Amino acid sequence: MNGYYPVMLQLRGERCVIIGGGRIAERKAIGLMEAGADTVILVSPRITARLQELVACGSLQWNCRTYEPEDATDARLLFAATDDSGLNRRIADDGRRAGALVNTVDGDAGRGFLNPSVVRRGDLLIAVSATGASPALSARIKRELERQYGEEYGYSVEQLRRLRDYVKADVSEPGERETLLRLAAEEVPIRDHADMEPKAWVERLRAKRPLD
Ligand SMILES: C[C@@]1(CC(=O)O)C2=NC(=C\c3[nH]c(c(CCC(=O)O)c3CC(=O)O)Cc3[nH]c(c(CC(=O)O)c3CCC(=O)O)/C=C3\N/C(=C\2)[C@@H](CCC(=O)O)[C@]3(C)CC(=O)O)/[C@H]1CCC(=O)O
Ligand SMILES: NC(=O)c1ccc[n+]([C@@H]2O[C@H](COP(=O)([O-])OP(=O)(O)OC[C@H]3O[C@@H](n4cnc5c(N)ncnc54)[C@H](O)[C@@H]3O)[C@@H](O)[C@H]2O)c1
Incomplete structure (x- = not known):
């Protein structure tokens, strides 16, 4: 075992701090925003043109200066993304002491998290x-x-979620619930957008493979 454990983190309302503003910091910032993170702070004397655009439209906060240890305080996720590996190591140590999950972009992969x-x-x-x-x-x-x-999986998963909410509320027998949800998952991707109403879908699933 190499010690890595996958999780899905919910980042809404969590403070995410990126030290550095180059190509790699840009990739990390965009990844955070795609995840819906709403509090992303950049600390760097220089940032890329794309990051400047994101700052200008209010998606990111930018502290235009070099790193200070206080930047690690209160960060839930901290990215050590400068081009100075000694500094990245210090940032990571500060972050861990402050209780943050730390990502180091330049190979110090033994502790903290990887993207x-x-x-x-x-x-x-x-x-x-x-x-x-x-x-x-x-x-x-x-x-x-x-x-x-x-892309069709986006629509399909939305429909599966609706179906699951319906089945959880309306089908009381656990074995039947599980069978219906498993059969529905086997039907995706759904290309025909017609009639994915949960009630009608459940009826079709029951007709397709009658349940005891
Ligand atoms: C998956 C992805 C996510 C992301 O960054 O968001 C990611 N790297 C990506 C791409 C990529 N990175 C590099 C190349 C060139 C080929 C090569 O070097 O192999 C390519 C390929 C490309 O660009 O196509 C170079 C590189 N990467 C690291 C170092 C430092 C080192 O290890 O020493 C160096 C050497 C720098 C140098 O030479 O100086 C370190 C890390 N990169 C990681 C993640 C973590 C391990 C994840 C894993 O092993 O799966 C880890 C450990 C830490 C971290 O950053 O979290 C993203 C995919 C984007 C996508 O989805 O398209
Ligand atoms: N994880 C990955 O996927 C991956 C891929 C390629 C490279 N890398 C590593 O990532 C490092 C960064 O790459 P890059 O292309 O973004 O570099 P870059 O040179 O484009 O950017 C470095 C950034 O760090 C900032 N910086 C420097 N000193 C600072 C300080 N004291 N405080 C705050 N910010 C400071 C600079 O202003 C700049 O914005 C590389 O050195 C390389 O080791 C990682």
């Missing part, structure tokens, strides 16, 4: 990691998954 490569299709989120052995392999597998799981 996986991500495919998003609405509420379907597929994350791939080679846990530092090969980011290039993670990116390649992501491209393969993007082809296999197209």
Whole structure:
């Protein structure tokens, strides 16, 4: 076991702090925003043009200066994303002392968290990691998954969620609930957008494979 444990973090309302403003900090910032993080703070004397645009439209806060240890205080996630590996190590130590989860972009992968490569299709989120052995392999597998799981999965997962809410409220027998939800998951992706009303869908599933 290499010690890595995958989780899905809910970042709404959580303070995410990125130290550095280069190409890699930009990728981390965009990944946070795609996840719906609403409190993202950049600390760097220089930032990329794309990051400047995001600051200008109010999506990110930018503290235009070099790192100070106080930046690590109260961060839920802290990214040490400068081009100075000694500094990245100090940032990571400060962050851990302050109780933050820390990502270090330059290879100090033994502690803290790593970013996986991500495919998003609405509420379907597929994350791939080679846990530092090969980011290039993670990116390649992501491209393969993007082809296999197209945009239609976004709509499908939305419908599956509605169906599940309906079934949880309306089907009391646990075995029947599980069978219906498993059969529905096997039907996706849904290409025909007609009649995905949960009630009608359940009726069709029951007709397709009658339940005891
Ligand atoms: C998945 C992804 C997510 C993201 O960054 O958000 C990510 N790297 C991506 C791409 C990528 N990064 C690099 C290449 C060039 C090929 C190569 O070097 O292999 C490519 C390929 C490309 O660009 O296609 C270079 C690189 N990466 C790290 C170092 C430092 C080191 O290890 O020493 C260096 C060397 C720098 C140098 O040479 O100086 C370190 C890390 N990169 C990680 C994640 C973590 C491990 C995840 C894993 O193993 O799965 C980890 C440990 C820490 C972290 O950053 O969390 C993102 C995919 C984006 C996508 O989805 O398309
Ligand atoms: N994780 C990955 O996927 C990955 C991929 C390639 C490279 N890297 C590593 O990431 C590092 C950063 O790469 P980059 O392309 O973003 O570099 P870059 O040179 O474009 O950016 C470095 C940033 O750090 C900022 N910085 C420097 N000193 C600072 C300080 N004291 N306080 C605050 N900010 C400071 C600079 O202003 C700049 O914005 C590289 O050195 C490399 O080791 C990681």
